[in-house]
Amino acid sequence: MSATPRTAGTTPPRSAAVDVFELGAEHEQVVFCNDPATGLRAIVAIHSTALGPALGGTRFHPYASTDDAIADVLDLSRGMSYKAALAGLDLGGGKAVIIGDPATTKSEALLRAYGRFVQSLAGRYYTACDVGTYSEDMDHVARECSFVTGRTLAHGGAGDSSVLTAYGVFQGMRAAAEHAWGSTSLEGRTVGVAGVGKVGRHLVRHLVSDGARVVVTDVHAPAVERVLAEHAAGTGPAPVRAVGSTAELLGEPLDVYAPCALGRALTDDVVDVLSARVVCGAANNQLAHPGVDKALLDRGIVYAPDYCVNAGGLVQVADELEGFSFDRAEQRAARIYDTTRAVLETAAAEGVSPAVAADRLAERRMRDVGRLRGIWLGR
Structure with missing residues (x-):
């Protein structure tokens, strides 16, 4: 947590090479996930668990460089802490990015490998959908992981957030x-x-x-x-x-x-x-x-x-942790x-x-x- 006001989601100017420790000084944990067999290259950033386990989506995007992916995941995870806190949720902030073009790189094997990495965090981070990922993808992730929200309605999830x-x-x-x-x-x-x-x-x-x-x-x-x-x-x-x-x-x-x-x-x-x-x-x-x-x-x-x-999407997938009710989630989003x-x-x-x-x-x-x-x- 920062004691000096800085608008959530804004990143200071940086040099050509990202210093993860400097840029992520507020973060509790940053995990790099690599699985050559499936082509998975992912980063999970946990900004804060002060209010509860971190929850945030998985962005699947063809970043121009690893530095860009690091900067984005740190930025987005910090924003999730603020989003959950302001929404009154007992959740912290986290985010994940998968580096690659989802149209050509995404596969069941890759998503399941990603699920195993998230599972290894033992509940400190719950994942969900974001740009480039969908509820159907979360169903694959959930076959290897207990800490997944935003699944399809057919699998008891909240569906499209x-x-x-x-x-x-x-x-x-x-x-x-x-x-x-x-x-x-x-x-x-x-x-x-x-x-x-x-x-x-x-x-x-x-x-x-x-x-x-x-x-x-x-x-x-x-x-x-x-x-x-x-x-x-x-x-x-x-x-x-x-x-x-x-x-x-x-x-x-x-x-x-x-x-x-x-x-x-x-x-x-x-x-x-x-x-x-x-x-x-x-x-x-x-x-x-x-x-x-x-x-x-x-x-x-x-x-x-x-x-x-x-924050309505976060409210929706967070409600899934209690056994999803659309009416209850809609009332909370209101x-x-x-x-x-x-x-x-x-x-x-x-x-x-x-x-x-x-x-x-x-x-x-x-x-x-x-x-x-x-x-x-x-x-």
């Missing part, structure tokens, strides 16, 4: 809208969604149901076509239209901007041209560097911190509205950005509850 991730983002957006305009309704507002994959697609559905006008973009054309087909208008203008790029989307007159693809979406240049009054999206690690949150604040843009609003509201009110009261306020609230819970938990466990 993107459903409640999107629901939680929508609840956070309602709280941000209330802070900006005095009303939780998005009716009549124009919302730009960058990325309409697993989460963005469900978010669009919530927005349309609430009466918003939605503009979408995605680098994957079939994803855009699917969303447009789902919301094709019978008569009158369609509630959803598409533009060709994120740059075009940022040029639109938006009320809300929702980054829902990969991280680092909020750069200085983006903040300079953004017309939206609210930024609230599903992507992790949206701030390109520390200081972007202050730039948003200076421009009067209400920023709903990413790890605050996108509390993201209250959490976001508390973050924005704290930021206003303390004169800091919402990102700093969210960090402070999460750190306070990790410190206070973690200390008491440690006493009871004899630490």
Whole structure:
């Protein structure tokens, strides 16, 4: 845990070679997994178990270098600690990355080898789905491992966590809208969604149901076509239209901007041209560097911190540990509205950005509850 505020999910500038001990100084454990027989090359990072065992997804991605993979897993695992703490869960933060192209590298043998590595951590880390992995993959991992969530419904799991991730983002957006305009309704507002994959697609559905006008973009054309087909208008203008790029989307007159693809979406240049009054999206690690949150604040843009609003998926897979109930998980995800509201009110009261306020609230819970938990466990 850091005593100095640093927005969760932001990585300091680094040299060409990553110093794992320096960059991961806050982390409890980093494990490198290598299985030549299956081609598995994975890294598991456990940031904190102050509140409970670490839980976080497995990202399967063709990183350009091992250094990039290390930096990403350290960054993401730290964010998971803050996400779980702010969501009120008795869980710590961890993350895993598998290096490779899932389209060509992924196999049952590789996933089962990965499961054996996770099993060797003896419950300090629970894994789940992330970019490049799916519930079906977790079923394979679970054949070798007891510490897996996000399995398919057929195997007693929670299924696709993107459903409640999107629901939680929508609840956070309602709280941000209330802070900006005095009303939780998005009716009549124009919302730009960058990325309409697993989460963005469900978010669009919530927005349309609430009466918003939605503009979408995605680098994957079939994803855009699917969303447009789902919301094709019978008569009158369609509630959803598409533009060709994120740059075009940022040029639109938006009320809300929702980054829902990969991280680092909020750069200085983006903040300079953004017309939206609210930024609230599903992507992790949206701030390109520390200081972007202050730039948003200076421009009067209400920023709903990413790890605050996108915690619905974590809530969903965490519920699986108790025997999954979608209704119970949905009720818990609905509390993201209250959490976001508390973050924005704290930021206003303390004169800091919402990102700093969210960090402070999460750190306070990790410190206070973690200390008491440690006493009871004899630490």
